Every structure is written in structure tokens, then in C-alpha cells.
Amino acid sequence: MKKLINSADSVVGDALNGLAAAHPSLRVLGQVVYRASGPRAGKVGLVSGGGSGHEPLHAGFVGYGMLDAACPGEIFTSPVPDQIIEATRAVDGGAGVLHIVKNYTGDVLNFEMAAELCDDVEVASVLVDDDVAVQDSLYTAGRRGTGATLFVEKIAGALAEEGAPLAEVVRVAGEVDERSRSFGIALTSCTTPAAGEPTFDLPDDRVELGIGIHGEPGRNRAPMAPARELAGLAMEAVHGDLPLRGELLVMVNGMGGTPLLELYVVFAEVEAFVRGKGARVARSLVGNYVTSLDMQGFSVTVCRLDDELTRLWDAPVETPGLRWGR
Amino acid sequence: MKKLINSADSVVGDALNGLAAAHPSLRVLGQVVYRASGPRAGKVGLVSGGGSGHEPLHAGFVGYGMLDAACPGEIFTSPVPDQIIEATRAVDGGAGVLHIVKNYTGDVLNFEMAAELCDDVEVASVLVDDDVAVQDSLYTAGRRGTGATLFVEKIAGALAEEGAPLAEVVRVAGEVDERSRSFGIALTSCTTPAAGEPTFDLPDDRVELGIGIHGEPGRNRAPMAPARELAGLAMEAVHGDLPLRGELLVMVNGMGGTPLLELYVVFAEVEAFVRGKGARVARSLVGNYVTSLDMQGFSVTVCRLDDELTRLWDAPVETPGLRWGR
């Protein structure tokens, strides 16, 4: 394993120093990333967080029109309640705070504990669980939160920026989650700095289907296939769960080690699939947004838009990872 | 080798289809990527191009405030004169066209041929040659063009957008090149779809110093080292050639397979190095901008700013790969 790090122990802190140095619009304090501009009175604060290793998620989405603070944990390890409590108190502008939580046991438990301890702030939370590879049943920890997290952060962030009350922001965040589905496919495993070796072995003629974003193995393996077939597998899984209809927001997301060139190849197939179902890609993102360290592969996330969601998606955003309109 | 492609032969065309589908602001015609809005009368047109595999360079930088057209060649193969001629004619708004050419034999020859054959358009060209790993001497093909290409495209593009005449745009483009230097380090080779195996072998305890952006081996190898030392090696090479002074624009660029987390770790070291020399990082970019397929590693590019260059850097830009101010 070769990584551009100083040590496995310091990697998260070192990267946060780099983030702060690169983006004067951000401030890093006690392993929490804030907007440098501070909280805005009357605006609902948005806090998210999760393990590191998914960059630009979440810290790269702090800024105008999206998050007010992000709490990065250690690599693939959810943040601790202290971080979340500090962030929650710091971003409260008097209108309450929304916690955007990806549905993983660790994330849920730590955010819950934090929320309980923030009794001086009105806290609501939305659980993101978009990954159709996991069936939501008594036999699992429930669907994972993956790509839709970005959609929720962007769209709820835009509404909060408009000054909507907490209940409204909660409603829209939940709506985005309900209307979104994801599926991921890995060509390789990833290597965490601490483990120093790939989390799983994947032969050269196999792909891992239904992966999450923590380098965990997927539901099953399939033979390596052309982009068209892999995109088809992912889209069938999504379509089987939430029929593709109307205007869609579609993200083809790289897992971190896959070049943009290939992501565009996948996007072309995804777009053709969507058209084939009589739906339309109205908005799209292609790139590395919700990653799994150096894993090669992609995920596709689809959200069924309506006029409100489209308007909020299009609203100005100014973060290191997503920026338009200003 | 596993890649998200349909076939090695179709990868560039398939990716261009995806690019066109993802970005309504672009139009792809005959392996040339244009702004969908077409040429603007009286504005100098900017055309660049080069082998594919460096995404988002160049096609991802077509749009307001940057390029008018990009000519992607096959993987790591410069485009052919036909593409360049078509692009040049199509973007001419009557004020002439600037060719932004990375200094590689293939790119230079094909752009030269095209320029000669475009005798109906006023064509000027700027050669980007920022890579300090290659000494410009009788014994080489001259310095390579790498990261500074993005700086030239952004800054010259901003000036062209303001309506400056061709001679002015040429002057500024040349100035950016003169004031910019780069150095790259690879942790792994890359694998081209056609070759199907890594271009070179690099043991787990070695890095390749002074790489370009085509997966070519570097000048020499060194033992793998912490990010601080690798960043130091790159920055010493840059500083040795162009002493760091004053306000700098600094890009820490990923080679395609390196996660953002690690690039921020490197950026923190680069920023500390710059401060140590009494200079200041006034503007920065951290991310995968000028890549080499799936190679792991980074390059650092530094440009000594002045007021004019800073103003043009800050000017609005709206492309798939770089966007701010609108």
C-alpha cells in the first residue's frame, strides 16, 4: 500500500488542515468543519457527518446553500457525539438544527446520543437510506445511506437558505430521501490507511455488486462486463425498486479511484437506460462525490424530481465540492 | 485490468456521448467539444486539445470564461489536424483564435499543421511548458505542458471573455506559462484501455519522480516516503526553478486514482512549504484536474500571480470542470 499520508493516525487531521488552508470559506475547529461566516440568525442549521474517506462528502459540502457544519470521523468511523454536539450548538441560529444522518448503526447511534444531549437546541434529524442493494427488513440494519445524502444536503440546504422553518426543511429532506435510490458496483476494493491492505480481494474477472461506501463487500459477485451491462445491472436494481418516471436527477458517482473518462462512459449508458424507460434525465452530476477512498467503481443515484425539488436543486450553492449560481 | 468501458476502441467516443448527455451547455460534433451557445462575435476563440485520458482537461473546461472548443484525441494521442481545423473555424468570431498547445511533439505537430491549413482564420498559439522535471535543452523535446495548461485556459479565457484582442490574449497566455511551474510524482502507473496492463511497474516501496501526464515513466525513482517529504521534493524542484515569491496560485492535482483526502494532506504540506519560503498561497485548487487515467499520485503547479492574473483567475467561469461566479 502506498498512500499520500504522513501516518495512518494523522491522516484525518492532516487532511482537515489542508482543507482549511485551501478554502478560506471554511473554518476547522476541533474536528468540525464550519462555514467561516458563522451561523445566520433565523436560518435552520444543517449538520451532517460520518466517517472520513468519502470526500468530498461531507466537509466538501459545507458552504452557502448546503451544510453549515460537517463532523468528519476517523476513516469509515462515524464521528463521536462531542463533535456533533459542538457543531449543533455552533450552527444554531435560533431556528433549530437538522441532522442529516446516513443510515448506519454507528452514525445513527452517535447522532442520537448527540441530539439527546443538545437539549438547549431544537434538533430534528433525517435518516438517509437510499441503497437498494440492502433490503429494509428485520434481517438487516436497514438500507444504507449513500449517494442520496448529497441530494438531501443540497436540496434541504437550499430551502434552509431561503429561511424556511425547521419543519419544512425536515419535510423536504425526507421527501428527497423517499424519492431517491442508489446502487453501487466495485471493480476493486479499497485500502484503509490503518489496515494497509485491501479490505477484500476481487479477482480480475469479477465485480462486486451492491457495495456500500465503506469498502464493505457487496451482496454478491458477478463476472466483469462491459460498461453497458454494469450500468444496466445498477439501473435495473434502482428501477425495480422505484420505477423511473418523469424528470430525474441522476448522479453517476465514482468511488474514488475511477477516472472521470470512465464515469462519462457509464453516464452515457445510464442516460440511454433512462430514456428507454420513457423518463428523462433533467439534471445530472458526473464525478467523484461520495467516495470510498481509492476504490474503483461507480454508483448511480436517481431522484424523482418535482418542481419544488428542481427549483431547490438549481438554487445557488457555494461549497468546495459543489458550486453554481455564485 | 478492469475498466468501465464498452471497448478500448470506443471509449473516447462513448465518453464524449456521456459528456454531451450530462452537460447541455456543451455540444459534441465530430470529436470536437463546443460551447452549445456557439461563437460570440468579436470574441477571441480559444481552442485546446490533446490526448484523452486527462479528464476533465480539456473538454471539461469548455464554457463561459474558458475554452470555446476542445479537441480530444484518442487516449494519450494528440488530436488530428482535421479536428483542430474544424474547431478553429467554428469558434472564430472574427477576432481570431488562440490555440493552447501543450508542449509534446505530437500536439505541436498536429496543431501546427492545422494552423497552417486554417489560412482563412487569424490563428495564434501559445505553447505550455511548465514541467520542471524536464530540462529544456538540446537534449530533450523541451519541457512538457502539464498543470499550467489549466491556468492558461482559465486566465486567457477570462481575458478573451472581456473582449480583449488576440494579441492581448496571446500575451497573457504566454505570461501565465512563463510564471508557472509543475512537478509530478506517481505512486502507481496507469493502464490504458488498449494496452490493458500498467505502462510501467513500480514496486510497493518506490515512487516515480518527475512524471508527465501520459503514464510515461519519470526521470528517476525514489523510496516511498511520507506526504511531507514527497510534497517537499516536488516543491523544491519547483522552487529551484522559479523561486517562490509573493502571491501564488497553487494547484495540488490528483493523477486520477488518488482520493481527495490524500490530496488535501499534500496540500497542507505544500502550503506550509510556501509559507516557509515567505510566499503566500493566495488562490488554490485541490482535486483531479489534469489526470493520467487511473494513475495514483499528484502534481503540484505554482503560478506567480500579479494583480492582472489574480483578477482574471477570479473572473466568473462556467464549465463542467471549473465553475464559480455564475
Add this chain to the structure above:
Amino acid sequence: MDTVLDTAFFVAWFEDAAKVIRLRREDLTRLDAAIGDADHGVNLDRGFTEVRKALADWPPASPVQVLVSAGTTLIRRVGGASGPLYGSAFRQMGKALEEPVTLARFAGAFEAGVVAVERLGKAAPGDKTMLDALVPASRALAQAVHEGLEPREAFERAARAAEEGTQATIPMRARKGRASYLGERSVGHEDPGAASSALIVASLVTVAGGMPDGMTDDVADGADGAGG
């Protein structure tokens, strides 16, 4: 007269557990790589190292303080699923603990800790989690109290039960935590959280074994030495 488990005993327990987890860090992480995200050993090592530091920096005055401090530190420093779960377990164990600590009281508090894990994680034995080690360990402790055994023997029974419970996770299909995402593919692997629980329970044996019969405060150093 009942053996009393004093402050030093509890401190020694965490000291030893921290050492063992450091030693087995890579093994635990490897178990987590197979059915999780390859961080369990790293997480616990980070947490228990902080626990040791906290216990050294603010020497606790009672067994309750040891447990609450350890639990709080784990919650504050580990993150992930295991941080809140272990942290709550020790905090609840501390809150339920009556002093002076007899084996019976220890067993009662231990059960309270396990119940905290069950409540927080909404899991039960058979779900392929740390509970598959902790619940049998708790039962074995209660049974040992019932039989009137000495702490050392009771801990040996608990450790054996935890170890057997851990082994029993191998054929299980996970229903909680990250491993549940793998469905059938989680079968055939040992649960990392159960494995770490078994190590922590086993530390009780080490620490009790290093102690002479009549336990006193100055015994802790010996226990510490024995665990080193």
C-alpha cells in the same frame, strides 16, 4: 467473607483489556474487513488507549468512577457502532454498580451493561453481534454467583462462555450492524465485536488470576504486572 473487587481491580481490568486489544488490533480489524469496514481493531485500540490515559490523568476514587469514566471516554473517542455500544455498556454497568463490589453485585451490574447494549442496538443474541458474546458471559456470571464461586472461577466461566458465543457467531447470518448488508455472505465469519467482547471478558480472568486471595488495593500493581 465475600471477596471485594476494589478500584484497583477495575483499573487493572481496563489496563489489561487495553493491552490485549492493542496486541490483537490487527486481528480484530481483519475480522471486520471480512464482513465490515476494517476498522474495529483500530477503533477499540484508539478508545482503550484513551481510557488508560483518562484513568491515569484523573485517578478514579471508586469502581463506579472507573466504569463511568471508561464508558464516557469510549463514547467520546471511538465513534462507529462500537463506541456508543461499549461506552453505554460500561456507563450503565457503573451506574448499576453497588459498592463495595461483590461478585454478585458485579454480575448484576454486568447484566445492566449488557441490557444497555441490547436497548441501544435493538439487537438480540443470534443477530451476530457483540451480544452473542456478552449475553452468555452475563448468564455464566449469574450462574457462578448462584453456585457461590469465587471471582476467578466465575470470570473463567464467563470468559469461556464469551469465547464459545464468539465462535457460535461464525455460522450465523448477521441481522444487525454492517455485516447484515452482506446477507448470506456474512455466514462463515466470526463477528469482530463478539471477538473483542470475549477479549475484554477474558481480561477479567487475567486480572483476577494475578491477585492473591484477599484482594486489597495494593494488589492492583501486581495485576498490572501480570497483565503486561
Add this chain to the structure above:
Amino acid sequence: MDTVLDTAFFVAWFEDAAKVIRLRREDLTRLDAAIGDADHGVNLDRGFTEVRKALADWPPASPVQVLVSAGTTLIRRVGGASGPLYGSAFRQMGKALEEPVTLARFAGAFEAGVVAVERLGKAAPGDKTMLDALVPASRALAQAVHEGLEPREAFERAARAAEEGTQATIPMRARKGRASYLGERSVGHEDPGAASSALIVASLVTVAGGMPDGMTDDVADGADGAGG
């Protein structure tokens, strides 16, 4: 009477070169991987496949047309350094060629093609480029004309010279093209462009070898068969 190299001969030359390059595509790419960017075989295969297609779609009426069409196609379809260089070589060769084509005229035109490469690439023999194969081949052709040899023997000499020139690139340090970026590390590797030049020159032998002594238009089919 001098042997005349007719249109069919030139078509057959490119047919054979295209086949050989397809066969050796991976070898050429591997040479380029060592000191370049691993695309030379792919580039030339793409280009020569297009040349074959163009020659089939618009059957050329003369040797000059074959060369100009092939050169133009290479420029239009290859890209990279080798596209303009080979393309210009064949275009200039065509423009310099007088018809009917005797060996002497062929040798003169070949030299004109090589000069075009030298001018465009600003390189010279010893720089570790295709010129290290092409210049010796051109000299060998001129010498063969001087000695009054038949085409087949002349081409054999040229092919040998090109092959020797290619081998001679191995110890050279590159001064042009991508390989020059490697400095000392370019030493010890064969130049891919020289290697492809040697293949193209060798195709002259194959095609000439397939022809009876008195060359006529219908000879070409035989040559084509021999090269297949």
C-alpha cells in the same frame, strides 16, 4: 530495361504494412510503454487500417496517388507524433515521385520523404527516433541504385539497414519525442518508431519478393496473396 513499380505494387506495400502492423501492434505498444506512452502500435494500426480502407474505397490511379492518399489518411487519422511524421513522409514521397516509377526514382522519392520527417520533427539520426531506421534505409536504397541492383535486392538491403538502425537505437539516449523526457533511463530500449519504420520497409521486400521479374499490373494480386 528497368523494372517499373506500378500502382499495384504501392497498394500491395500498404496492404502488407497494414497487416504486419496489426500483427505487431502489441509489440510496438509495449516498446512505447517502456519509454513513451504505450500507444504507438494502437496509433499505427488505426492509421494503416484507415489507409487500407481509403485505398479500397477510392482506388488510386497512380503510385503518386497511393502515396499521397496514404500520407493524407495517416495525418487525418493517427494523431500523436507518428501521424504527422509518417503522413508527411508519404505525402512528400508521393509529391517527389516521378512516374513511371523506377527503383532510382523510388529511392529519390524515399529520400524526400525522410527529409520531410527530419524537417518536421527537427531530429537527426542518433536522436533515437524513426530516423535511425529511415535514414540508413534511404542510404542503402541509394547505394543499391548506384550498384544497379534489382528492386528486390535493393529492398532487402534497405530492410536490413532499417533493422540494424533500429537495433542501434537501443543504447542511444533519446533527444526527441517523449522518450527524451526519460533522460538516461531511455537507454537500453528500442525506439518504437524506428521499429515500426523497419517493419514498413520490410514490407517492400515481402511485396517485391512475391513478384515475378517483369513486373506488371496483374502481379499485385500475387503480392497481396504472398503478404497475407
